Amino acid sequence: MxxxxxxxxxxxxxxxxxxxxxxxxxxxxxxxxxxxxxxxxxxxxxxxxxxxxxxxxxxxxxxxxxxxxxxxxxxxxxxxxxxxxxxxxxxxxxxxxxxxxxxxxxxxxxxxxxxxxxxxxxxxxxxxxxxxxxxxxxxxxxxxxxxxxxxxxxxxxxxxxxxxxxxxxxxxRGRVPEDVLVLPTAATEVVLVPDLRDVVGQDEGRLALEIAAAGGHHLFLSGPPGAGKTMLAERLPSLLPDLEPAQALEVTAIHSVLGALPESGALIVRPPFVAPHHGASIPAIVGGGSGFIRPGAISKAHRGVLFLDEAPEFKPGVLQALRQPVESGEVVVARASGVVRYPARFQLVLAANPCPCGHGFGKGVNCSCSPRARRDYMGKLVGPLLDRVDLQLQVRAVARAGLFAPAGESSAEVAARVAAARSLQAERLAGTSWRLNGEVPGPMMRTGFLKLPAAATLDLERALERGTLTLRGYDRVLKVAWTVTDLAGGGTPGRDDVGVALTLRSRSAVAA
Ligand SMILES: Nc1ncnc2c1ncn2[C@@H]1O[C@H](COP(=O)(O)OP(=O)(O)O)[C@@H](O)[C@H]1O
Ligand SMILES: [Mg+2]
Ligand SMILES: [Zn+2]
Structure with a gap:
């Protein structure tokens, strides 16, 4: 002893x-x-x-x-x-x-x-x-x-x-063979995700969703209540490919730390979809706590989608705190007990009504908000976050007649194009540390093998001169243009592809 x-x-x-x-x-x-x-x-x-x-x-x-x-x-x-x-x-x-x-x-x-x-x-x-x-x-x-x-x-x-x-x-005492205890085998987790087939009309919304999925672009949907913003956002995961084995282990490890694993203990192979409530605290979103530092919603959404519905309603501090992880793909939480890093490489989807009263505005809509109130409402997003969002789109409610339109494509059909577009990107970006157009740093888009011929960027130069586009916006449009081209089978983006990308950035209520 x-x-x-x-x-x-x-x-x-x-x-x-x-x-x-x-x-x-x-x-x-x-x-x-x-x-x-x-x-x-x-x-x-x-x-x-x-x-x-x-x-x-x-x-x-x-x-x-x-x-x-x-x-x-x-x-x-x-x-x-x-x-x-x-x-x-x-x-x-x-x-x-x-x-x-x-x-x-x-x-x-x-x-x-x-x-x-x-x-x-x-x-x-x-x-x-x-x-x-x-x-x-x-x-x-x-x-x-x-x-x-x-x-x-x-x-x-x-x-x-x-x-x-x-x-x-x-x-x-030499009695028991070493491996007397048998291992259970893990089942595969089954997740039911809503399908794009349920969405009637919304051609532009569908297109934006497909591009977001293909290039890993962040997405902002604005529009009146009932337009289908939440519905669209919830369908983004159904377009994303399965996680690769190493990613799946990483994601499952985070969920294990959170105590949020499926009962079966199965590996999480699908990209997570995490939609925190707008009342959530900063620690709940980015991670924190005393003693044991818990991962937040942004780490739970690692390798998946973080959906902030009614985004302007989130605490300003929460939106501020998202900037750093959106850039770096991880979050650093410092407490008296030490500094902890958690992975947080998520795809951000924001949704917002165009004004605080919730009615929306436009023809025949009963909005009681002053122009100033509307501006301030969206303004909550502009500074901190929106600049980093490649796709910014205004969703309109589908008119009654539209509801009888034939059903659109299913998620599986779109996901097949997304997968093909992702292979093209992986090929082109081989040898770099990026896999998706959305991950490439802005200035890289204007140099080297990604530089586009002048004819393709003509409209962009004009927008830049007119001041309707910032330089950061310019780079973001280029990234989306590549994804548009990849979805169409590859090659180098032409003026039309850039045009589509420009449209999908400038349609939100706060276009920059
Ligand atoms: N394009 C659409 N196709 C089918 N149903 C729709 C569509 N747009 C809205 N709806 C219906 O309206 C409801 C509200 O949509 P929702 O996504 O919550 O709107 P929002 O988030 O813009 O307020 C949905 O649950 C759905 O039943
Ligand atoms: Mg909604
Ligand atoms: Zn209003």
Whole structure:
């Protein structure tokens, strides 16, 4: 009896670091010493462990216990440290040999009865363990399905401390074959997404949606209530391709940290669609909280769509806070407990009524807003965000007659063109760090292999001279023009393609 040692993983964002968990039992007054930057939940582990061990038939002697988590510089957050600490302590008591567990990663919360309870963030913990060369990890049985998504590491599900201790003791006596515990296999997640087939008319809206999907362009839809803005936005995910395997793991890891995985523990393969309410707080949108720093809606929407419906109603601070992640694809949250980064590469869709009264204005519409109120309402978007949105479109309500028009194309038909257009972009942008037209930095659009012949940009030059287009707007139009051409089968954009792109930028109520 004295020193026991095993491993844990500390998460910072969805990145993990390997932690040595050591427990030392010495003669002396019963007392617990804890070192290695544990948070409040982690520091309570010894209390839970004492009860859990007692109820698992292996009581911990009342001595002086020292627990050390190293490296000490990384914060150890949450109750997932119960299990590794318990295993280190029990190894120190001599119930089984420490050498059996010192290269196994453990994660899990302990109930006082000794049950091993699920925790959030198991997937990124397992991903990190595998990446750091660990070959075996013990996880709560309820988290086994998500853990099993990670290749290259053996996952041992455990549901009770008593079983786990018995297993290690038996292995020590040479009794149990190493891989006695069987892995569950993960199912594929099925998501039902609304289909574009339901949308009547709205040719321009459909076109904008298809271009947004193909080139990864941010989209702004303005128009009177009932025009179908929400309906269109909700159908964007149905046009996007499946996530690539590495992206799928990344997205599922974020949802694991949020405790928002599907019951089956299946891999998330479809781009997420996240539509936070306009009353949401800044931490809810961008991430935050005290102690454990939670990812916000923008990280939940990573590799998918972030939809801000009634965008001007969001808190000004929220819209401001979106600027940085929209540029960089990640969010940095700083708190007293440290700095955490979460991925946040989302496609932004904004929708807005043209004025605060909600009636909309125009012929025969009963709007009570002053021109000033209308301007101010949209103005909330202009400064912070709208400049970065390639597609800006005014949606009109479909007239009664339009409702009897023949049904439009289905999402599957449009998604096929989107996929083809994306291949063309990937080919053209091979060798750069971008895959989609929407990702290419503005100034790049006017130089090198993306530079268009003068004849194609004639109308753009004029708009620039007249002052109806800013230089940033100019670059954004070029990106959309490439996507228009890619959707039409490829080649170099001509004057017509640029014309379509220009139209799709200047139709919103606040065209710039
Ligand atoms: N083009 C359309 N095709 C089919 N239904 C539509 C269309 N436009 C509006 N609707 C109907 O009107 C409802 C309201 O549309 P919605 O998308 O919520 O409008 P908005 O967000 O612009 O206020 C939809 O649920 C749908 O039933
Ligand atoms: Mg709406
Ligand atoms: Zn109004």
């Amino acid at each position: 004295s020193l026991g040692r095993t491993r844990g993983v500390a998460l910072q964002g969805i990145e993990g670091a390997l932690v040595d968990v050591e427990a030392d039992l010495q003669q002396g007054l019963p007392k617990v010493m804890f070192s290695g930057l544990p948070d409040a939940a982690c520091r309570q582990a010894p209390d839970r462990i004492k009860a859990a061990a007692e109820n698992s038939g292996c009581p911990i002697p009342n001595r002086r216990l020292t627990v050390n988590l190293s490296p000490a510089s990384i914060p150890k957050v949450g109750s997932g440290w119960d299990l590794p600490i318990a295993i280190a302590v029990l190894a120190a008591t001599g119930v089984f040999k420490s050498a059996l567990v010192d290269d196994i990663v453990h994660v899990g919360e302990l109930g006082l009865d000794g049950s091993i309870r699920p925790v959030r963030g198991v997937l990124p913990v397992v991903l990190a363990a595998a990446r750091l060369g660990m070959t075996r990890i013990v996880v709560p049985a309820a988290n086994a399905a998500e853990a099993a998504l990670v290749p290259g590491i053996s996952v041992v599900p455990a549901s009770h401390l008593r079983e786990l201790v018995a297993r290690y003791a038996a292995i020590g």
